[in-house]
Amino acid sequence: MFDGSVIRKLRKEKNLSLKELSSKSSVSIATVSQIERDNTDPAITTLYKLCKGLDVTIAELIGYDDNTDRVVKKRDRKTITLPDSKLKYQLLSSRMKRNLEMVLVELEPHQEDRKLVTHKGEECGYVLQGSLTIILDNEEIHLEEGDSISFNSTIPHRYVNPTDEKSMSVWAMTPPSF
Amino acid sequence: MFDGSVIRKLRKEKNLSLKELSSKSSVSIATVSQIERDNTDPAITTLYKLCKGLDVTIAELIGYDDNTDRVVKKRDRKTITLPDSKLKYQLLSSRMKRNLEMVLVELEPHQEDRKLVTHKGEECGYVLQGSLTIILDNEEIHLEEGDSISFNSTIPHRYVNPTDEKSMSVWAMTPPSF
DNA sequence: TATATTTTTTCACTTTACTAAAATAGGGAA
C-alpha cells in the first residue's frame, strides 16, 4: 500500500491547500484528501498528476522522507565483491532503495578487469588519484587525475590501470547496478 | 497515461510468460495483459507488485534516457555560478543531455550558504578533503573526510564548512539540477 | 498436417477509484 501521508507532508511544506493542489494537479479535492489519508490507492496516472502539482518526480515521492541510513561513515563502508572482478569497490551510498549509487573504485598498479561489463543506466566517474584507462567497447580512453567521464553503462566497458601507481576513482551510477 | 509496453518489454527480456509474472507479482494474468496493452491505468500498488515480479524499482520502470559519452579533462572543467551561492562548483559531467550529473564542491574555511535549496531528484556526496556539514531541513549532519551521504534533494538543504580548512566534496545528482 | 498444450485476450462480474455536492471543522473578525 502506498503511503499517502507523504503527499500531505509535501503539500504542507509547499504551503498549498487541498484546493490549490487540486487545481495544480487536476485531481479533485476529494481525491487528494482521500489519497493523503490512505482511504484509496491511487492509479499511477493520478500520482503523476499529483507529482506535477507538487513539482516532484514519482521516484522522489516514493523515496521522500526516507532518512534511514543516509550517511555512510568511512569506517562503515561496504566492500563489494564481484564474481568477475578483482578490483576493489567500496559503496559510498546507502543500501536503501534509491535511484542513485556511488562507489569508490581502486585498482592496483597494472591491474585490470579482463571482462567487459554492461548494465542499465548511465554513469559518471572522477579520477581522484593516479590514472585510469576506460575501455568503452573498442575505444580506449585515458584519464588523468582530476579528469572525469560520463557514458551510457549499456556500452560494454572495463577499467585498466596501466601505470605503476595505485588508481582511485569515484563513480556515480543511475540506476544502481550493485 | 502510463506506458504499459515497458512492462511487456521487461517481461520478455526476463523470459517470463504472463502466467509466470502473474505468479511472481500476485496480479492476475488478465490484469497484466491489460496493463501491458494500455487498456487500463494501474493503481500504484499494482505497479509495486509488478515491479516486485520483474525485480525492478518503480524509478527504473518509469525510465530514463540513454545517450552518448564525453570526457571532461581537468583543464576543461566548467565552473558553475549560482546566483545565491558563493561556493565554488565545478561540473565533472558533460553538458550533454543526461539523467546524471557530477560536480565538485569547494568551500573555504567557515564558508556556508545561508539559503536552503531544494530541487528535484536525489544526490550522493563524498567528502574528499576536510569536513562538511549538511543541513537537511532542520537536521545538521556532520561528515568527515571519506564519509558520504545520500538524500532526496527535495528536502531543503545547504552546505556549511565550520572548520579552519578548505572542504572539497564530489556530488552526484539525478536528475541534473545545473 | 493434425493435435495438444501453452499463452494471451476477451468477457462479465465485483470491487474500488474518482467525482461533485453537501456536510463538517477550523480560523479569524466583529
Add this chain to the structure above:
DNA sequence: TTCCCTATTTTAGTAAAGTGAAAAAATATA
C-alpha cells in the same frame, strides 16, 4: 459569542480497475 469564510471530510453516484473463467491465438509435438 456569533458570523463568515475557507479548508477538509463525507456521501452517493459514475467510471474504471481487477478478477476468474471462457474463448481465441500461438506454439510445440508427433
